[in-house]
Amino acid sequence: MPATFLLDRDGSVALAHVDVDYRKRLDVESLLRALKALQARHAAKLHALRERPGRSP
Numbered sequence: 001m002p003a004t005f006l007l008d009r010d011g012s013v014a015l016a017h018v019d020v021d022y023r024k025r026l027d028v029e030s031l032l033r034a035l036k037a038l039q040a041r042h043a044a045k046l047h048a049l050r051e052r053p054g055r056s057p
Contacts (some may be wrong), residue, residue: 006034014038 006015014015015034017026 004031006031008038009042012039 001016001020004026008014035036
């Protein structure tokens with residue numbers, strides 16, 4: 001069965017698109033939105049780690 005999966009760094013599925021009709025593909029805009037959301041999530045996590053109290057530069 002045709003499918004497209006976008007996996008996060010930890011292996012979790014961030015986006016899944018499955019359709020029995022192979023001609024119906026995931027649109028590029030949806031994939032780009034999901035990629036940007038993952039990027040923002042990881043940037044926020046990195047920022048939070050850098051801003052932790054008691055952490056020396």
